[in-house]
Amino acid sequence: RKDVGRITCGSTALDELIGGGIETQSLTEVFGEFGSGKSQISHELAVTVQLPEEKGGLDGECVFIDTENTFRPERIEQIATGFELDVEETLQKIHIARAFNSSHQILMADKINELIQSGANIKLVIVDSVTAHFRAEYVGRETLATRQQKLNQHLHTLQNIANTYNVAVFVTNQVQARPDAFFGSPTKAVGGHVLGHAATYRIWLKKGLAGKRIARLVDSPHLPEGESVFKIVTEGIVD
Numbered sequence: 037r038k039d040v041g042r043i044t045c046g047s048t049a050l051d052e053l054i055g056g057g058i059e060t061q062s063l064t065e066v067f068g069e070f071g072s073g074k075s076q077i078s079h080e081l082a083v084t085v086q087l088p089e090e091k092g093g094l095d096g097e098c099v100f101i102d103t104e105n106t107f108r109p110e111r112i113e114q115i116a117t118g119f120e121l122d123v124e125e126t127l128q129k130i131h132i133a134r135a136f137n138s139s140h141q142i143l144m145a146d147k148i149n150e151l152i153q154s155g156a157n158i159k160l161v162i163v164d165s166v167t168a169h170f171r172a173e174y175v176g177r178e179t180l181a182t183r184q185q186k187l188n189q190h191l192h193t194l195q196n197i198a199n200t201y202n203v204a205v206f207v208t209n210q211v212q213a214r215p216d217a218f219f220g221s222p223t224k225a226v227g228g229h230v231l232g233h234a235a236t237y238r239i240w241l242k243k244g245l246a247g248k249r250i251a252r253l254v255d256s257p258h259l260p261e262g263e264s265v266f267k268i269v270t271e272g273i274v275d
């Protein structure tokens with residue numbers, strides 16, 4: 037792959053775990069239980085993608101597909117201030133799209149092409165959360181196949197955008213904590229399997245002691261499995 041770009045997650049340890057930041061032309065999935073920091077990393081990346089390359093960004097804008105109303109401009113303000121960026125300008129470069137249901141979410145992903153073709157310098161697409169609407173709408177065993185098929189198609193659209201426009205795609209996926217989850221690979225976690233085939237990078241987030249977070253890279257085709265520790269502070273994600 038040519039011209040792959042990387043976006044810093046704010047924490048050097050986390051960047052190193054995934055080979056130097058999240059990649060363009062790839063789909064990165066972060067999964068973990070409620071409050072593990074998935075939305076926090078999403079907010080961080082929405083800001084860091086705007087940084088110049090020498091600071092770990094791609095001088096670009098982002099699309100933030102918000103499915104659970106988790107986007108917080110105040111949080112962007114804190115993170116942007118930490119990087120000494122102009123808050124208004126930073127917010128303007130985040131194209132917020134609120135998705136009310138899964139069809140709406142699919143439609144929004146389909147429209148990213150138009151936005152890019154109209155000249156927006158999009159370098160990152162965030163979907164927080166990519167699975168929530170699908171899980172809420174397709175309940176029961178008999179709908180599982182349809183849900184999986186729709187979700188796969190949606191992920192395929194996102195992967196196409198990543199490849200066609202040299203964009204990074206970052207999706208979050210909430211999974212329930214399982215009693216055995218801390219000992220093995222959580223591939224059987226809800227939704228884990230669905231995204232397993234589509235995501236190029238999968239990061240599993242866990243809460244650690246004293247407000248720390250543990251990130252583990254799982255199922256990576258060309259990077260070693262490993263863990264790194266980071267913190268969430270007012271300025272965003274740090275070592």
Ligand code: ATP
Nearest residue numbers: 069070071072073074075076077106210268269270
């Ligand atoms: P959800 O599935 O509910 O969206 P999540 O995994 O996305 O959960 P986040 O909302 O990203 O979790 O993380 C919530 C945690 O982030 C809080 O519990 C808190 O520890 C931390 N956090 C949020 N905002 C701040 C802040 N301004 N300063 C420091 N820590 C914060």
